[in-house]
Amino acid sequence: MPTRSDAASPQGFDSKAFLKQLTERPGVYRMYDREDQVLYVGKARNLRKRVSSYFRKTGLAPKTEALVARIERIEVTITGSETEALLLEQNLIKSLKPPYNILLRDDKSYPYIYLSSHQDYPSLTFRRGRSKKGGGTWFGPFPSSGAVRESLNILQKIFKIRSCSESYFRNRTRPCLQYQINRCTAPCVEFVSPEAYLEDIRHATMFLEGKNPAIIQDLMTAMEQASQALQFEQAAAYRDQINHLRHVQEQQSVEAEGGDADVIALAQDAGITCVVVIIVRGGRVLGTKDYFPRFSLEQSEGELLSAFLGQFYFGGDVKRDMPRDVLVDADVDGRELLAQALSEAAGREVRIRGNVRGERRRWLELATTNARQTLLSHLASKETVYRRLLALRELLELTETPARMECFDISHSHGENTVASCVVFDENGPLKSDYRLYNIEDITAGDDYAAMRQVLTRRYRRVAAGEGKRPDLVFIDGGKGQLNIAREVFEELEISDIPLIGVAKGVTRRAGMEQLIDAMTGDVFRVPADSPALHLIQHIRDESHRFAITGHRARRDKKRRQSTLEGIDGVGAKRRRELIRYFGGIQEIRKASVDEIAKVKGISKALAESIYAALHDE
Template sequence: MPGVYRYFDVASTVLYVGKARNLKRRVASYFQKDHGGTRIGHMIGRIARLETTVVRTEAEALLLENNLIKTLNPKFNILFRDDKSYPYLRLVSHPFPRVAYYRGAVDRKHKYFGPYPGAWAVKETIQLIQKVFKLRTCEDTVFANRSRPCLLYQIQRCSGPCVGLVSAPDYARDVSDAERFLLGDHETVMTELQTSMMKHADALEFERAAEYRNRISALSRVLHQQAMDESSLSARDKDVDILAVKLQGGRACVNLAMVRGGRHLGDRAYFPTHVEDATAIVGGLEVDDDAVAEPVEPAVQVLEAFIAQHYIGSAPPPQWVTSHAVSRSLVEALSQQTGMKIAVQSNPREQRRIWLEMCEKGADLALGRLLAEEGSQRERTRALADAIDLVPDDLDTLRIECFDISHTAGEATQASCVVYEGHKMQSAQYRRFNITGIIGGDDYAAMRQVLTRRYSRFGVAPVVAQEVSQDVAADAQSDPLTGAPLAAESTGSEEPLVDAALDEPAVAADSEPEAPAAKRSSSARLPDLVLVDGGRGQVSMAREVFRSLGLDISRIVGVEKGEGRKVGLEELVFADGREKLTLPADSAALMLVAQIRDEAHRFAITGMRAKRASVRTGSGSSKLEEIPGIGAKKRAKLLQRFGGVRGVGAASVEELMAVDGISRTLAEEIYRALH
């Protein structure tokens, strides 16, 4: 009876998700012997309840298991960040198609090539397409309104279709050649370019022949730079994924290299979490359903976890090359799910061997770089703890929160809170606070408000928090980035916002005091250290807040700018009365403080600018988006015509009708929505 099982602790937090061909035997195998103080024994000691789901086949169990792993993020499973946002090269549908960089969901309207491992690979390919095939890259609106060729035509990167300098049949032929090149049909493209060159030379059209000669030369250089023998490539080598895994120092790296159209496009490294715990759990099981399980290498476990989590729900290429042999049942399950037969080779020869060696070298370098960075950050954390006499229970769980206030001449005041934990910045826990009910430019009052709202739930004197919340409880401001209304908490409007400069979005943490423990994030823990960007004044304000809440003031440290406000001359100001601390400019502790302080400042600045822009343009932008019949193009035309949302709101129905695509019915709807 195949299925999936899930273990939970007393707080209903999922510990582990697994699959089995025989659920009863697999679950029983966890409890048939004493695992002692091992990792599997530690997990078993925390199990409070079990849930199972029965499925029809082992393939269904595999798919369900990895979907649950990605959704629940269990502590004892190998987890990869779910990032499939690969960029593509897009040929936009048009009588004169343009080539463009694209990231997002694909559709049937346009043609897509890829995916590519990174933005640089797409942009490099676009530059090649411009050099060899001279396809346009300008937007359709620019193309439709050109009266003379642009600079790209002058530097021979475009054939000038916008002003009729190339005929439609000739441009279509260039598009066709570009498509075949992107699909890997290099030889045919080269042959046709050479034929065209000789044709113009025979007709004594030497300038045109020279153009084709230059195209052939550019294309030849690119193909040569791929470091491969084109004659050794077979048809099955056109689209291949190469995967190599490397383990070291308790960390793992899976490096994914992509070959599309016979061209090696580069690679991307992935670093899973919970590697040691997860591999120990699997290695600790002796019974696997029907027979004694053969030991599975940790590297194979990591690689199989990546394949299952990465390729489920996506369209993988038909050929894979892997550094380790993976389970046949895993490949068969993915083949059934994608409807395409996938061939996997773990001991390749010739060109594939070269690709695999390159991928393994990339994994080795990426993991070495990660370990060096983590080691450096760990040393910085230790140096800071030693410098300020901080004695945490566990240095690896040391939590630092840093606050900064940002505004422009008192306008759009916001406070930011960034989090450093586990020797790295935790961007998913960043928070911004709208500051209201204060005199513009009063940074001390802003600091008082944000600290009270942040830490009142930990205090023993909630009355103060209630007094402050009276000024801000009615804060019905909107998200400065999305325009959506913010839900006010009992202590104000602490707002989790998405920051475009971050690799990960800021995810909301349940901050209600009575929330179940399973739903509360690590932000529910009082930090070991609270940094405030400022000197004695800000530290004094923070000390008052902490004392009113009954919290330990020794946690507060101010980062005061030194003489001339020069970087590297900062001093640390302590709320508990200790003397100022001046650290050497090359101090690892000062480097960490500066890193956290600068991140708080950057996060505050981006939020303040977005809020200020929202205030100045009015609140109607989100209303425009909500009007049926107003898409991105019509909204852009309205904003361009009237100079912003306020201009649209001031326009009459007749003026709105003057905009292309706006009918009377729609104009009346817009007018009603904005009034």
Template sequence: MQWQISQELKATIQILPRSFGVYKMLDSNGKILYVGKALNLKKRVSQYFQKTITCPKTQALVQQIATVEVMITASETEALLLESHLIKTNHPKYNILLRDDKTYPYIIITTKQPYPSIQIKRSKQKPKNVAAFGPYPNASAVHEVLNLIHKCFKLRNCRDSIFATRIRPCLQYQIKRCSAPCTSYISQAEYLESVELAKAFLLGKSEKLLTELNNSMQNAVHQLKFELAASLRDQIQQIRHIQASQGIIQDEEDLDIVAISLNSPIPCIEHVTIRKGSILNTQAYFPAIFLSSMDNNEQYQHIFEAFLSFYYFEHPERIPKQILTPFAFDKNKLASYQEALKQYRKHSCKILTKAPKNAKAWLLFALNNLQIHQKQQISKQNFIQERMKSLAEILHLKKPINQLACFDISHTHGHATVASCVVFNKEGPLKTQYRKYNIVNTKPSDDYGALSEAILRHFKHLTKTNAPYPEVLLIDGGKGQVNVAAKVLKNLNITDIKLLGITKGEGRKAEFDRIYVKDTKTFLPLKSNANELFFFQHLRDEAHRFAISSHRKKRNKAQLSSSLESIPGIGPKKRKALIQYFAGLQGVKKASIEELCKVKGINKNLAKLIVESFT
């Protein structure tokens, strides 16, 4: 493709140095679009303007570049660190190879209570003032570990407000997942010993833990404490079972494996974390290859560097003693990577390109998982692309479908109304484009008005930001809702969107759902088991899920504020203390004056006001 670039930009590129450095690409307003690192600044920047570039992301980037700024560095290590800092500081739009803009789940054990609790906390950084373990790659992984903790060590997970007010054990005790410290069924010393054992387990010290448990079991037998011995025996069996399922290798070294595959339309990174001989987690990532003009070696290095920045530089506590990646980097590159990691972690991290004898099984594990995850992702994308292709044929569209959007409305008797918009592209749900709209300019219970407001705001924003419109717009509703959407689009002079509605069938059964087409004023002739109908239902259900979850948050917040904020003398801190102590607003409503006075900051006069406000 022939790029139309200004003479000023051409002149800038021609005089770029052939040295280490970092380059910034800026638009006409001076906003940073992309930040990159290069061993040869002139060669790397020139690659973006080649005629053979076919990558849509690169094309979109280059069309917006007004100028390029460079910063020369003394070494590749310095360039790598500077690039990471600029990306984290400026969040450029096109630095999307691996973007870490979400929170990760940690397991935390509180430290200030006599009987610590174990909980899940989501955070970008490692939580402070608690014993924190993680981060874990996803919620399912952390729930699986937490489930094992409850089975083996029976730690409490209830809130302090509930713990302080219990007079008898809860269901968790009955199903043998808690030792009921709330009712003194276990002494504080015994409970704290279980806490320390759980910490050792989470740190991967399984063998040391098993030795201690086995010694304790033998002592219990000698002292004729057979119930205690049986309990310790069960803990040992649980941990042994976990070890067997992981294929333990007795190796005290901490090791991460980063395996990258480029031999597919969808590149994949498989990351495996190994601590004290145990697999703590494994996670697949699917980066976007940005420069198609790179050869495989350059792409591998580019992705590996992005992963270092994304996974380690932003979370230095994750950096292990060793990282294994099966790629033949030259010595200078390895040295620059290791120096950069050392500057973040303050201790050395060795990058291995060949697996030691005791790590070959782990590498094989990582490569096998890499192949499986890659195949799953390809299958998923192929399925969605096939559905989009068949939808375009059924809807008689002249161009392929790149995006579909769906709107839904959620409220409770007209209160806390929220509209949702979800977007799917050829890779599936595009969650970065999901939007929720708090409906403020429409009368309660007016679904048509709420839908009109949401669609108007959404497409005005797309127009303002020059974002692409979806080729297909699905409305959760029938002819009435579709006509409302059509009117809004017409007023905005948007005419090239296929407008559909999905209506509930007889008895609200999914097999009777129908798809209404606005321009033909007919229903699509789809069978109840048609894949196209399933796809529309999936899109509708995702919009409904997103709308109702947003509505519930808004409704709960409104209930809380309307009930307590109106009481004189109840500020944010006291309101929070009340909710925590009584485990929710319903508990506050049922509390007596004497019970309310037990909350820090609530005197008798305030307690009377609270009781009166709910009667």
């Protein structure tokens, strides 16, 4: 067990701790060196899997090994979909010019769908790169050429739109093979009127713009009919077609409506505040910046945002580019006065807005998600945990730095399906492989004291017998009553060398006002809100509470025999059926963005957000 003198200060990038808390959602990652210069920018469908691949022990290319050796830290930006990640990656590579990226000189890497400018019989074709010559309409860019080609193939089958070049079209005197296989209406020899052909073009255009879900509805009906006829291969083919079509028409919030904005969101946990700023210029997300300001316990979110905005735009020597809009995720104290000051500095109107819709709402949600993820990364960093462990040792006057800490909490619904959680922290933060859930049985409904007695007895009976892993410190989420039960259990098991600390919420029940109770002495004391030791205790307590609630919900849903969708409020049998019809299965629903889910019949934007949150509970 390390002591204060032999606990070395952390150095270098701790990839293991970083990857442990990294999300599996799509996004963009940026790698920095010791001088805080960006080395590489990449995108990922699954951030954890992609970033983990850089730190495997074998199989890395020499260039990748050289890159990894220089990494000092990694920043991530979560996006709503892989498409959004692709577009943000493209913007960041062009603006940051990282040395380990192949600089994109144009858009030739990305596929587009091109609708020609022919007056009567335009064609719909696949293109790589976007040209300003020849007019016409461009759709894209898209992340997958395979999805674009497959979707064009489907659109030609449905609408029978020509895909030939202009020179080939002008020189035809009889229909080609495409007409013979029912893939084209032969406009080259006027077998179809311009009016009928342009109507098909209108429908295809509406679909590519995401305005016409009727095609997907037809494919879903065909998939169901094939399944009922036991034609499962054909049904699977329809399912794949639906997925390709959804991918092509996916809305792209990173390359959305125009406008300049700084999008600002904050997240707070364990005494730490993280503020994320997303910079949007000309409708493009150009990048993000993270801050960890110090704050007073008595400050509300509105006061904190007001103080941050003043310092961000007017503090220091850096002259900020003033956007048209400053989007915030909470009410800002003194908003009108601050907006007036920003307007005077910019020489034009600058608005501070929180109640926004459309793409601006999506930017704000994206900032909030990134603030939470960045805060998790910060809390899991080796330097943060190391500093807090030393502070905790000093606070509790321990002879050694605790190498293993455990915390217990109880969760139930009106006494039903009671579950107890045991979370474990070590020198690197949360040790999730050692987390345990205990189903509590044979007690009076709602008796938290009996539940605590049962879980502690089950956990430490083996420790008393010299088996299992022995903690150096135990926390109980609760007041004196819960802690007295823990003390009685330890006395019955003759365990006297493990410190027991109760974490009570205090009279105001506000974060930072917790009361700590020593089970052995009965002393009740408070710790300053900015104490690293208190932040560690809050982190352990909050993780125990979260894990207990998650376990309780899982037990409740299993008992009710509910599927993942059945456990979501507002999603009944009809809506579940529509979701499965549209996406083909639960895995595809998990991959979809909020806007994609909202396209399903009967699913509102608010309900889509609830479904997305339920399927991505991290």
